[in-house]
Amino acid sequence: xxxxxxxxxxxxxxxxxxxxxxxxxxxxxxxxxxxxxxxxxxxxxxxxxxxxxxxxxxxxxxxxxxxxxxxxxxxxxxxxxxxxxxxxxxxxxxxxxxxxxxxxxxxxxxxxxxxxxxx
Numbered sequence: 001x002x003x004x005x006x007x008x009x010x011x012x013x014x015x016x017x018x019x020x021x022x023x024x025x026x027x028x029x030x031x032x033x034x035x036x037x038x039x040x041x042x043x044x045x046x047x048x049x050x051x052x053x054x055x056x057x058x059x060x061x062x063x064x065x066x067x068x069x070x071x072x073x074x075x076x077x078x079x080x081x082x083x084x085x086x087x088x089x090x091x092x093x094x095x096x097x098x099x100x101x102x103x104x105x106x107x108x109x110x111x112x113x114x115x116x117x118x119x
Contacts, residue, residue: 001071004048004117006035009105013098015090024085025113026100037115039084041095043073046084046115053119064118071116 008025015022025046027037035048054061065078073080088096 001068001116003114004035004050005112005114006037006048007107007110008037008113009110011085011101013088013096015096018090018092018094020091022088022090022096024088024098025111026085026105028104035115037084038081038118039087039089040070040073040075040077040080041082041087041089042075042080043070044089044093045070045072047077047081047118048115049118057119061118068118077118 006027008027011024011026013022013024014020025037027035029035029051033052035050038047038049039045040047049061062078065081066076068077069075070077070080085098085100088098090096
């Protein structure tokens, strides 16, 4: 599986039940530029979907995911993938929900992170 660099911002989420801090990475694609991030709900592996390739190369996201297995846990991605960071795994492995901030963050605070690419 190829890798792709994605501009991200780190956010810390404190879980009051587990009393743990989980760091998530947030990407803000604009139109057909950039990447959506998705997570394997089984193991927590994060993948990037390059929107331009999805739109202009295809096949559809659902069809593409049917042909792929997770590089970490070997589960079929069509069965395990969910939008990230709206879905994330805590340190103990619990799947949690989170609402990303809609304010576009300061670009100077971004980092470039490499993810396995779906397309």
